[in-house]
Amino acid sequence: MQTHDLEKNFQQKIDAEVKIEPKDWMPDAYRKNLIRQISQHAHSEVVGMLPEGNWITRAPSLRRKLILMAKVQDEAGHGLYLYSAAETLGAGRDDLVMDLLNGKAKYSSIFNYPTLTWADIGAIGWLVDGAAIMNQVMLTRTSYGPYARAMVRICKEESFHQRQGYEIMLTLAKGSPEQKAMAQDALDRWWWPSLMMFGPHDSESTHSEQSMKWKIKRKSNDELRQAFVDATVPQAELIGLKVPDPDLKWNEKRGHYDFGEINWNEFWNVVKGRGPCNKQRLDARRNAWENGAWVREAAMAYAEKKAARRMKQAGEEAA
Amino acid sequence: MKKEWPLWEVFIRSKSGLHHKHVGSLHAADAEMAIEHARDVYTRRNEGVSIWVVESKYITASDPADADPLFEPAKDKVYRHPTFYNLPDEVKHM
Ligand SMILES: [Fe+2]
Ligand SMILES: [Fe+2]
Numbered sequence: 311m312q313t314h315d316l317e318k319n320f321q322q323k324i325d326a327e328v329k330i331e332p333k334d335w336m337p338d339a340y341r342k343n344l345i346r347q348i349s350q351h352a353h354s355e356v357v358g359m360l361p362e363g364n365w366i367t368r369a370p371s372l373r374r375k376l377i378l379m380a381k382v383q384d385e386a387g388h389g390l391y392l393y394s395a396a397e398t399l400g401a402g403r404d405d406l407v408m409d410l411l412n413g414k415a416k417y418s419s420i421f422n423y424p425t426l427t428w429a430d431i432g433a434i435g436w437l438v439d440g441a442a443i444m445n446q447v448m449l450t451r452t453s454y455g456p457y458a459r460a461m462v463r464i465c466k467e468e469s470f471h472q473r474q475g476y477e478i479m480l481t482l483a484k485g486s487p488e489q490k491a492m493a494q495d496a497l498d499r500w501w502w503p504s505l506m507m508f509g510p511h512d513s514e515s516t517h518s519e520q521s522m523k524w525k526i527k528r529k530s531n532d533e534l535r536q537a538f539v540d541a542t543v544p545q546a547e548l549i550g551l552k553v554p555d556p557d558l559k560w561n562e563k564r565g566h567y568d569f570g571e572i573n574w575n576e577f578w579n580v581v582k583g584r585g586p587c588n589k590q591r592l593d594a595r596r597n598a599w600e601n602g603a604w605v606r607e608a609a610m611a612y613a614e615k616k617a618a619r620r621m622k623q624a625g626e627e628a629a
Numbered sequence: 630m631k632k633e634w635p636l637w638e639v640f641i642r643s644k645s646g647l648h649h650k651h652v653g654s655l656h657a658a659d660a661e662m663a664i665e666h667a668r669d670v671y672t673r674r675n676e677g678v679s680i681w682v683v684e685s686k687y688i689t690a691s692d693p694a695d696a697d698p699l700f701e702p703a704k705d706k707v708y709r710h711p712t713f714y715n716l717p718d719e720v721k722h723m
Pocket of ligand 2: 385439468471
């Protein structure tokens with residue numbers, strides 16, 4: 311078949327909601343686009359463990375500590391599911407990791423903000439996981455089979471993440487005036503970065519149009535952001551916290567909340583590596599990679615030695 | 630010499646009486662480690678009672694480009710399905 315026919319065939323499958331599987335023919339640009347998006351998503355899960363890991367040793371109770379550890383472990387698993395999905399497209403795991411470590415690949419900018427108080431752990435679960443869920447629920451229906459299946463698994467695990475975060479905020483909001491102030495402060499700091507998680511406006515987004523045509527994405531950045539605002543504002547009100555946006559107002563006619571403009575200057579600064587924790591996050595990942603090198607090598611050497619011993623034994627028994 | 634740990638495919642039996650089902654893949658130095666990693670990432674919520682792992686390079690897959698001729702023989706054999714047969718209405722269950 312000619313490339314032109316293959317491409318037509320491919321788009322017909324997409325239009326007919328037939329999933330694309332690893333060995334199926336696909337345009338190079340579809341493959342590249344997916345590897346970029348899936349690996350970026352995987353890096354975000356992995357780097358996302360750092361701000362929360364920061365509070366494991368200082369969680370206020372054993373219950374909270376166990377929950378936080380379980381959540382952070384889940385995020386490691388999410389990273390793995392996603393790296394595996396990217397590998398089905400022919401990307402090598404180590405190459406993907408190297409792209410992160412040398413700054414070539416991006417991860418979600420939200421993780422370049424610091425976790426200053428315990429309330430930040432609540433705000434992250436509630437807002438950051440909440441925003442991620444909006445995106446990930448959409449991606450359970452993405453056109454590439456392994457990515458969609460990874461997302462189904464991830465979404466099942468995510469729902470406790472958001473609930474535990476909201477429960478932390480609820481507990482603080484019902485606590486002493488200091489605790490309530492702490493919860494409000496965390497909301498004040500995490501609200502806008504959470505809205506930025508959905509990316510630039512549709513009109514500015516470079517990958518959006520093609521991704522929609524290929525059904526990698528099924529909703530636009532602005533649609534998802536609106537859905538998040540609509541879902542989250544009532545949750546803040548319910549626990550007596552105030553969303554830090556003077557322009558936030560219910561719009562009866564639209565049936566949605568109107569909200570203020572994001573500080574795009576800040577957004578692009580953090581994307582370009584000038585956020586408060588970019589360097590710290592990458593340094594932590596580089597250290598983990600370098601300090602773990604001898605473990606990876608020793609495990610491989612041990613596995614090879616065991617395999618050789620088994621071969622020799624089998625040989626002796628046969629003789 | 631640096632070498633990437635090989636890739637393994639993971640199959641989980643969710644409960645006795647059911648087939649093992651492919652759930653994903655992971656890297657591990659050997660089979661034992663692959664099972665331990667599979668336990669840690671694919672059964673954190675009691676999803677399994679048994680795990681199979683097989684190194685990905687040992688799996689042979691049919692080529693999707695050949696799917697039509699490969700599965701063609703089954704396409705024109707409607708008589709393999711029970712609905713192909715017209716029986717009198719009086720025969721209620723068969
Ligand atoms: Fe996650
Ligand atoms: Fe999460």
